[in-house]
Amino acid sequence: MGNRGMEELIPLVNQLQDAFSAIGQNANLDLPQIAVVGGQSAGKSSVLENFVGKDFLPRGSGIVTRRPLVLQLINCPTEYAEFLHCKGKKFTDFDEVRQEIEAETDRVTGMNKGISPVPINLRVYSPNVLNLTLVDLPGMTKVPVGDQPADIEHQIKDMLMQFVTKDNCLLLAVSPANSDLANSDALKVAKEVDPQGLRTIGVITKLDLMDEGTDARDILENKLLPLRRGYIGVVNRSQKDIDGKKDITAALQAERKFFLSHPSYRHLADRMGTAYLQKILNQQLTNHIRDTLPGLRSKLQSQLLSIEKEVEEYKNFRPDDPSRKTKALLQMVQQFAVDFEKRIEGSGDQVDTYELSGGAKINRIFHERFPFELVKLESDEKTLRKEISYAIKNIHGIRTGLFTPDMAFETIVKRQIAQIKEPCQKCVDMVISELVNTVRQCTQKHWALRKRSPGVSHFQSNRGVQVRQSEAGDDTVGLKRSFGNPRHPHPGHWERADLSRSS
Structure with a gap:
């Protein structure tokens, strides 16, 4: 290749980069x-x-x-x-x-x-x-x-x-x-x-x-x-x-x-x-x-054949025909729903071998990150026993109690449960962030849907949505606090198995 040809290599790749960015296919091609x-x-x-x-x-x-x-x-x-x-x-x-x-x-x-x-x-x-x-x-x-x-x-x-x-x-x-x-x-x-x-x-x-x-x-x-x-x-x-x-x-x-x-x-x-x-x-x-x-x-030729095959599916689509336009849009939305479900359920045909994504990442958040955050909240047993002792004595007051009062149990457990609010909110934020990323990945295939995908970020950052997310976490914590379960085998500890069932 001559000097002139060498000089044109970088601008050539620039054009490819712009073209693939515009159609949302850049992630599928390993450009230098x-x-x-x-x-x-x-x-x-x-x-x-x-x-x-x-x-x-x-x-x-x-x-x-x-x-x-x-x-x-x-x-x-x-x-x-x-x-x-x-x-x-x-x-x-x-x-x-x-x-x-x-x-x-x-x-x-x-x-x-x-x-x-x-x-x-x-x-x-x-x-x-x-x-x-x-x-x-x-x-x-x-x-x-x-x-x-x-x-x-x-x-x-x-x-x-x-x-x-x-x-x-x-x-x-x-x-x-x-x-x-x-x-x-x-x-x-x-x-x-x-x-x-x-x-x-x-x-x-x-x-x-x-x-x-x-x-x-x-x-x-x-x-x-x-x-x-x-x-x-x-x-x-x-x-x-x-x-x-x-x-x-x-x-x-x-x-x-x-x-x-x-x-x-x-x-x-x-x-x-x-x-x-x-x-x-x-x-x-x-x-x-x-x-x-x-x-x-070689990869470009392979992708070109794949795209030509996909274009063949829309050969009867006419932009000037409203009925066909509606049908095509419905097909895109249905395909988006299928792609989204596959990424969450893990049954897609394109498996990422470099990192966790979609449902696998959400699974890790629920079963690894969330329990880890909760385990950090565990109280020292010696301190917890002392708090329980003080609670029992303060509830009995001047009297000498014969039985352990339920109120002592409820007071300590409610305070413990209140601490899980922050980890719950963290978990919600991380899951929503991954869902938004999954939506973006699913819209890469369809230009019209991808054009609207930035609205997902706006939805995520919307204050009203954040408030509803926070309220959902508050409701969960509130429900747990409203009815303590004294029959739980380990009421003072966050058990991994129990957390997995809860999540």
């Missing part, structure tokens, strides 16, 4: 791409903005990237940006690009800091970029923010796995140099899905913020935690520089000066920095696409 992974404060956003030379990504505390961002960089004399969901509209002000990313994210995920695997496709044309496509994924976090579900860490991990477990996906693992790289979130994920380090490209940020007397030379020379594709160091703007609106061009010049003047990195200066990183990524992605092209062509 580079996924950017890292912790919340690793500096992923700064690396991507340095490529473009503009501030265009949302910033703030907590999880900022809440949907995958497919960033397609295209070398072009004119500088502007386009979104796949805003076809025909050119953005020349990159502040508006940031606002559109935030608005489009909220449209699908709601305002409660939720996340969604539905990607945003952004194409940036600029004379300052090389042809390159990157998928910016949400930063890994451990602590829920705002109204996020308690299992947000697992949700983000599951989303990352949808991308990074694919054989054709290269990993850009971004890690800050001023923290222990052995504990790097990005390198942990890379090690899990790419144990041989064949698909991983390491990026080390914040080299200028390391403690005095320390450096990352061994890492950058690929001696410590080696990767086949090696490591590249970059120096991003500090928060002070960003707040002060420091120009990215000036920041890149400062980065170059840092590597040339630092005694530990001077000999590596020609293989460090943002410009070199962008050049290497362009080369590696181009070569990766070339290597995977034969297999990709």
Whole structure:
């Protein structure tokens, strides 16, 4: 393949990416791409903005990237940006690009800091970029923010796995140099899905913020935690520089000066920095696409035959005939119902071999996560006995009782039962979140239904729905409290078997 043909490989895959995103089939095709992974404060956003030379990504505390961002960089004399969901509209002000990313994210995920695997496709044309496509994924976090579900860490991990477990996906693992790289979130994920380090490209940020007397030379020379594709160091703007609106061009010049003047990195200066990183990524992605092209062509042909067969089912459908339109819509809804039931019941023909989903995940929530949350509530037996003793004595008052009063039992048990409200609510939130994800997966096959699926997120985040969910949990706890069962063999303990029957 000639140089001209090689240059057209990345734009060709970009077109495929857009086409499959538009029809909702991207999850079924392993397109060659580079996924950017890292912790919340690793500096992923700064690396991507340095490529473009503009501030265009949302910033703030907590999880900022809440949907995958497919960033397609295209070398072009004119500088502007386009979104796949805003076809025909050119953005020349990159502040508006940031606002559109935030608005489009909220449209699908709601305002409660939720996340969604539905990607945003952004194409940036600029004379300052090389042809390159990157998928910016949400930063890994451990602590829920705002109204996020308690299992947000697992949700983000599951989303990352949808991308990074694919054989054709290269990993850009971004890690800050001023923290222990052995504990790097990005390198942990890379090690899990790419144990041989064949698909991983390491990026080390914040080299200028390391403690005095320390450096990352061994890492950058690929001696410590080696990767086949090696490591590249970059120096991003500090928060002070960003707040002060420091120009990215000036920041890149400062980065170059840092590597040339630092005694530990001077000999590596020609293989460090943002410009070199962008050049290497362009080369590696181009070569990766070339290597995977034969297999990709075979899969495309197979999918094309499958889709042609599906289209054959609608050959008699006429959009201008209202009766046929109603029939087709009814068929879609019925097929959606069948697909949803299969995913919940576990009898579908497409079995996910990478992660739990649908009914299996809900089963795990009920039989593993929920009992685990309840077991954490168990009281110390010594303390519980003391509380029971005090309750009995206080109920008898001045009298010396002959029998144990029922009220003592009821008082202690009611208080114990009241504690299960929070775990119940957590369980409800996690199950609803998985049901919403299942609905989204089922609508991927049908464009008309998929168009309406963002409404499910709105339904989930609707305050009235949340109140009814909470009331349902309160009713369950209230029913348990209203009638204690003194014949239960273990009234003071949450038994796993009993929990399984209750759930």
